[in-house]
Amino acid sequence: MNANPLATVGxxxxxxxxxxxxxxxxxxxxxxxxxxxxxxxxxxxAQGNDNQQKAIVECKIEIEKLANVQSYVINGLVLAFVVFVLVNGLVMIEAASADPLYPHVHRALWVFLWFFIAVSLWLSFDGWRIARGIRTTLAQKP
Incomplete structure (x- = not known):
């Protein structure tokens, strides 16, 4: 039985x-x-009063919760997994290159792949940049 790769790539x-x-x-x-x-x-x-000092302590806890090695590793692994699935889909549909829908599916997969990578990397690097800025500010003396 020969399955149509375009149907399977769904x-x-x-x-x-x-x-x-x-x-x-x-x-x-x-x-x-x-x-x-x-x-x-x-x-x-400024940490001028007790409430501000408590808020800064809460921020130190929150930044450690949000920006740790595990978060970055998980983000990288999920990004790699989705890219793998999309590239695998691109490889799968090569067998259907004679199908009239092939160019459309092929283009859509490439566009989605690059869009996904661009948005994911933008969000990841922007988050990393913000986290680094927070840590720098927290390390400074008031």
Whole structure:
């Protein structure tokens, strides 16, 4: 039985789409949380009263929770997995290059692959940059 690779690649697209979408939602939430911590640090960095000192301690705890090695490793692994699934889908559809829909599916896969990589890396590096800025500000004396 010969299965049409274009029909089979639907499973790969579904898997990549679901995991990729949830991953980018998680990255967006992570970035929003980092921005919130950065703002809290900015507002309380003077540490002039007890409330500001408590807020800075909370920020130190929060930044360790949000920006640790495990977070970066998991983000990298999920990114690599989705890229693997998409590249595997591209390889799978090569057998259907004579199909009239092949160019459209091939182009869509490439566009999704590059879009996913670009957005994921942008969110990841922006989060890393914000976390580094927070740590620098927290390390400074008031």
């Amino acid at each position: 499973l790969m697209l579904t898997l990549a789409g679901l995991v990729g979408s949830f991953f980018n939602i998680q990255l967006s939430q992570w970035l929003r949380d980092l921005v919130a911590v950065a703002q809290k640090v900015k507002l309380n960095k």
